[in-house]
Amino acid sequence: MMLDVGMESAIDAGAAIAPHDAPPGATGASTLHGALLAQLRDFVVEGNLAPGARVPERLLCERFGISRTPLREALKVLASEGLIDLLPNRGARVRQLGPDEMVALFDVMGGLEALAGRLACEKISEDAYAEIEHLHHAMYASYLRRDLHGYFTANQAIHDRIVSAADNAPLAATYANFAGRLRRVRYAANLDTDRDRWGEAMREHEEILDALRRRAGPELSDILFRHLRNKRRAAATQETAAVGA
Amino acid sequence: MMLDVGMESAIDAGAAIAPHDAPPGATGASTLHGALLAQLRDFVVEGNLAPGARVPERLLCERFGISRTPLREALKVLASEGLIDLLPNRGARVRQLGPDEMVALFDVMGGLEALAGRLACEKISEDAYAEIEHLHHAMYASYLRRDLHGYFTANQAIHDRIVSAADNAPLAATYANFAGRLRRVRYAANLDTDRDRWGEAMREHEEILDALRRRAGPELSDILFRHLRNKRRAAATQETAAVGA
DNA sequence: TCGACCAAAAATGAATGCAAATTTTTGGTC
DNA sequence: GACCAAAAATTTGCATTCATTTTTGGTCGA
Missing domain, CATH: 1.20.120.530 (GntR ligand-binding domain-like)
Known part of the structure; x- marks a missing residue:
């Protein structure tokens, strides 16, 4: 089970879930936050994190080489996209699908x-x-x-x-x-x-x-x-x- | 024109656009960020900000009595929801619908x-x-x-x-x-x-x-x-x- | 041995500080 | 008076710091 065989009707993995229809100026890669968001989203979507497990911020900060501020911003966005859950004072975890x-x-x-x-x-x-x-x-x-x-x-x-x-x-x-x-x-x-x-x-x-x-x-x-x-x-x-x- | 007469098929204004299907723990009002997010979303949706106009962070901070960090987090989420545009180094503006x-x-x-x-x-x-x-x-x-x-x-x-x-x-x-x-x-x-x-x-x-x-x-x-x-x-x-x- | 209880350590939430970029103001020239 | 360049002032982006909560590890007692 769980063959990594790709998914029907999924978008191109590289193109990745653009935040929303293109904001005129482009929110994409020009800022650290934008780039990080895309990276982190791929990181989650690709399944590099165990679902339901805790994901300490420090770890992700080291993994991506940035401080907590932009990371936390990205986490909030990912939560609003439904990819992760953010429990108050208890950190982020990958959303588990029942x-x-x-x-x-x-x-x-x-x-x-x-x-x-x-x-x-x-x-x-x-x-x-x-x-x-x-x-x-x-x-x-x-x-x-x-x-x-x-x-x-x-x-x-x-x-x-x-x-x-x-x-x-x-x-x-x-x-x-x-x-x-x-x-x-x-x-x-x-x-x-x-x-x-x-x-x-x-x-x-x-x-x-x-x-x-x-x-x-x-x-x-x-x-x-x-x-x-x-x-x-x-x-x-x-x-x-x-x-x- | 622009009679404030309400909108067909809109949700209850009070209930406000929940971020996403309920994360088990509830991301709602327990944290400052959560409460702020809901407030700010209403603030934008209700049309208290001129569309297309600049919205300095400082102003919103004073308006809501908080520091920039949680405000910026909320702005990122609102941008991901398509309510505002975030232009790099140029701040947020209410999204204008063509x-x-x-x-x-x-x-x-x-x-x-x-x-x-x-x-x-x-x-x-x-x-x-x-x-x-x-x-x-x-x-x-x-x-x-x-x-x-x-x-x-x-x-x-x-x-x-x-x-x-x-x-x-x-x-x-x-x-x-x-x-x-x-x-x-x-x-x-x-x-x-x-x-x-x-x-x-x-x-x-x-x-x-x-x-x-x-x-x-x-x-x-x-x-x-x-x-x-x-x-x-x-x-x-x-x-x-x-x-x- | 097991559980309750408490202190230390770690993690999160938010505020502050600092460098880079942008916008505004100012001063000068044509 | 209009136009342009440079400097001052704001504003944004990110890192760092502080306060609060949670988690952990260990001790005591039943």
Whole structure:
């Protein structure tokens, strides 16, 4: 379990969960705080910290070579993003996802993808569609030869393209936030054993592409939500199995 | 213009945009930072600061009677919530919404309400539905006697109940965040002059209630998205008119 | 042996101090 | 009087310091 196999619909790890739709001036890397925030977020999202464990500030200060002030600022932001919990006078700990929370987060992801699909149908260019179509065929090829890694890479790329095509900065930022929160749930790995789900997912993607080709927004919206729902169920099953093991 | 008439689908002002789904320990009011964050957020959301204007830290420190450290932490969080912009070495300013951003935010609100409606259909209790039905009738009564204030109050309550009924903490938090960001756009006021929109909105609400009664999730989802789209158009029209004036 | 109790150590929350950057003011020139 | 350059004053970013709370380690007593 817990194969590090990547995550469907996650954003590019490098691009990292931009704080929010671009503030005009750029809050990115020009200040220490900005750079630190991105680093620390990656550090947490990538799973370098045990979930639920205490994370002394001193340690992180040494790790990043800075003083506590900017570090604490970054921690507050990460807490507001839902990545860590800050308990008063008791420090920060990586947020641990219970089954209920995971279900809730998945549903929001589904809602966001549904929205992205609808907006994408309104705005996507023929070229952008062609790219997605290409990725879809590549994914199908991976599926046929049981290439899990190739499949997930293409799958993730497709979902990301749909979000990009929606051309809505706040949506993209929110989507990235939730993807980061779910990053720890490496729920993708179970397609390996659950062949039925894999086939089902593939069929759903056929529907997705078809609806997108026809620019059928509401329909695509509905398909995407159900697609995520089904993925959620598969992930929950695995989770349960893992807990049982 | 800019009648302070409240906002449809905004959360209760007092409850204020909780940072995120409740961290177990509660990040709320026990620490100075937590209390300050809530205060400052309200301060910004309520429009006590001119949008786009500089907001010296010193001033806010005096205003809230604290030192710069916790204030700066709160500012970073507010920036991550999209309420203010932080320009490196140039301080904070209240985020100004251009027409494009407003459109984007409205669409996300629509997507979130669509999701809430779908989930609500799955989870809502008969009692909670009855409450919404009651609010609906009260709203209709207000509509008949052209009571704008009563109409908006009921309207807002209905949308809030739907989100609550979805029973999804991250969704509620995200919804509250976007509602706060749009708080400044007092787009509701124009029903006063746009009677057609008012009637249309009322008809849409009939559909909303009907779909909810039948627990028709996907259908309600679609109606809610279109409802928000239409509201967006009305708001945009007003915005344009205001700019023209 | 186990638990309660207490003191020392460490960690967090907030305030203050200092260097770098920006904005404002001032002085001069055309 | 408008325009531009340089210096003073503010303001921001970060480090350091202080106060309070929590945690830890050890001792005593049942």
